[in-house]
Amino acid sequence: MNNDLNTAARGNILVVDDTPANLRLLAGILNGKGYKVRPVPSGELALSAARGMPPDLILLDIMMPEMDGYEVCKQIKADERTRDIPVIFISAIDDVLDKVKAFNIGGVDYITKPFQMEEVLARVETHLAMCNLQNSLRQKNEQLTAALEQLQETQNQLVQSEKMAALGQLIAGIAHEINTPLGAIRSSIGNITNFLETNIETLPSFFKELSVERESDFLNLMQKSSQQITSLTTREKREFKKSMKQQLEQEGIANADSMASILINIGLMESLQQFLPLLQDPDSEKIIKTAYEFASIQKSARTIATATERAAKVVFALKNYARYDATGEKVPVNIAEGIETVLTLYHNQLKQGVEVIRNYQPQLPAVLCYPDELNQVWTNLIHNALQAMENQGTLRIDAKEQDKWVMVSITDSGQGIPPEVLPKIFEPFFTTKPQGEGSGLGLDIVKKIIEKHQGTIDVESMPAKTTFTVSLPMNIVQ
Ligand SMILES: Nc1ncnc2c1ncn2[C@@H]1O[C@H](COP(=O)(O)OP(=O)(O)OP(=O)(O)O)[C@@H](O)[C@H]1O
Ligand SMILES: [Mg+2]
Numbered sequence: 001m002n003n004d005l006n007t008a009a010r011g012n013i014l015v016v017d018d019t020p021a022n023l024r025l026l027a028g029i030l031n032g033k034g035y036k037v038r039p040v041p042s043g044e045l046a047l048s049a050a051r052g053m054p055p056d057l058i059l060l061d062i063m064m065p066e067m068d069g070y071e072v073c074k075q076i077k078a079d080e081r082t083r084d085i086p087v088i089f090i091s092a093i094d095d096v097l098d099k100v101k102a103f104n105i106g107g108v109d110y111i112t113k114p115f116q117m118e119e120v121l122a123r124v125e126t127h128l129a130m131c132n133l134q135n136s137l138r139q140k141n142e143q144l145t146a147a148l149e150q151l152q153e154t155q156n157q158l159v160q161s162e163k164m165a166a167l168g169q170l171i172a173g174i175a176h177e178i179n180t181p182l183g184a185i186r187s188s189i190g191n192i193t194n195f196l197e198t199n200i201e202t203l204p205s206f207f208k209e210l211s212v213e214r215e216s217d218f219l220n221l222m223q224k225s226s227q228q229i230t231s232l233t234t235r236e237k238r239e240f241k242k243s244m245k246q247q248l249e250q251e252g253i254a255n256a257d258s259m260a261s262i263l264i265n266i267g268l269m270e271s272l273q274q275f276l277p278l279l280q281d282p283d284s285e286k287i288i289k290t291a292y293e294f295a296s297i298q299k300s301a302r303t304i305a306t307a308t309e310r311a312a313k314v315v316f317a318l319k320n321y322a323r324y325d326a327t328g329e330k331v332p333v334n335i336a337e338g339i340e341t342v343l344t345l346y347h348n349q350l351k352q353g354v355e356v357i358r359n360y361q362p363q364l365p366a367v368l369c370y371p372d373e374l375n376q377v378w379t380n381l382i383h384n385a386l387q388a389m390e391n392q393g394t395l396r397i398d399a400k401e402q403d404k405w406v407m408v409s410i411t412d413s414g415q416g417i418p419p420e421v422l423p424k425i426f427e428p429f430f431t432t433k434p435q436g437e438g439s440g441l442g443l444d445i446v447k448k449i450i451e452k453h454q455g456t457i458d459v460e461s462m463p464a465k466t467t468f469t470v471s472l473p474m475n476i477v478q
Helices: 002-010 020-032 043-052 069-078 099-104 117-199 203-209 212-227 234-250 256-266 273-280 284-321 335-345 371-389 442-452
Strands: 012-016 036-040 057-061 087-092 109-113 331-333 354-360 367-369 393-402 405-412 456-462 465-473
Touching: 012 020, 012 043, 020 036, 020 117, 036 043, 043 057, 043 069, 057 069, 057 117, 069 087, 069 099, 087 117, 109 117, 117 284, 117 335, 212 256, 212 273, 212 284, 234 256, 256 284, 273 284, 284 335, 331 335, 331 371, 335 371, 335 393, 335 405, 367 371, 367 465, 371 393, 371 405, 371 442, 371 465, 442 456
Parallel strands: 012 036, 012 057, 057 087, 087 109, 354 393
Antiparallel strands: 331 367, 393 405, 405 465, 456 465
16 A cells, blocks of 8 residues: 555656567566556557556657557647656667657657666656656646736725725715714704794784884894804904993993893994993893894804705715716716815815815816716825825815816825835835725726826825826817
């Protein structure tokens, strides 16, 4: 059993010779060294033996009746199942061996009769070792090819998931963008409901009891409130209130302190004179408080209007961002609109301390493109710029037409790209960001999308000034 394993491991050799004495001799030498030998006396038998169970090596006599060694070798090399088996020719010393022919039809070596035991063994071992090496190389090669295919597949999946990641970040920002106006709307509605619940019953009698003069005072106060444009800082408010309180005290008005607060909140800073009769009225406090509450309602209504406008803008941008052209064909698009869409969606990060300078050429011509994919380009470039600036600094966007190309430059005032890093930034998976913050696929995706549009992307960088310039062919006959 053990022996069988050893012989199998050393190699399986087919020996072909029409002379029984030679067959016995060779089989003896090789068996003695632990090879498994199959002796056959003719070319025909050699072919069927090789096809039935391919050996590791063939020793093949050239001079044989019916089918000579050259012919056997030719057929072995022509057959898919046997073509990789090394063939060593055997020739008598006085045969005229056609070495060129032997090698041309696929022989790897030859040995001459009478046999020298060492020579036979040395050649057999060498060729078996070479054959083994070749086989393991082939195997390694196949493994490597499979690994490469798998890597490419993984990369494609990663690119896909990176797109999702960028989108995920954006969606988190947008959720915040919509939540802020929603919060403002909710609290304004709370104000309004509260006011109505507490005042609705007393309001009719309040208005009925107002004299003509007080009614006009009331309306004037309301008007002051609606004209109020700037909102004051706490400090300004404090100062206005202080001087207002002094004036009220000089006029001998009771509750000067609380009255001053209310009047400032309504938006009355000066022209106190006009309201002196009201202030001296015994019902002044009730009238002014009610006017103040109405003013708050007005303010709440204005807040709701601004908030809905803001939310609508975000939703509009979102719809634009996801504008997916189902036909899969390019469509003419104004590039500046796409950039604005992305900026709207990044509003939340931008407002933390980024000044955006827009320099769009008026009437920028349309570009024939895949708009949703270009949005990915602007998203990645703007995202990188914001990361480089840590959300503090200047983001400048230029867009202009030049010789049937539209060129967009995005410049940030971030730390810049060191010269040794610059040549690598478009490579997939290259990142200088901590794990979890960057996968290094952003610019790879950008480059692929721009190439799909037959455009180019260039970068120039120094500290506090990094510019990515995207050039896209308009592809539109104007
Ligand atoms: N505006 C920029 N300023 C400074 N460095 C930049 C800028 N844009 C890109 N880089 C550099 O190029 C690298 C590669 O950018 P890329 O967008 O491909 O990947 P990432 O931003 O690191 O990760 P991902 O985009 O996948 O989240 C970045 O890690 C950064 O070092
Ligand atoms: Mg990036």
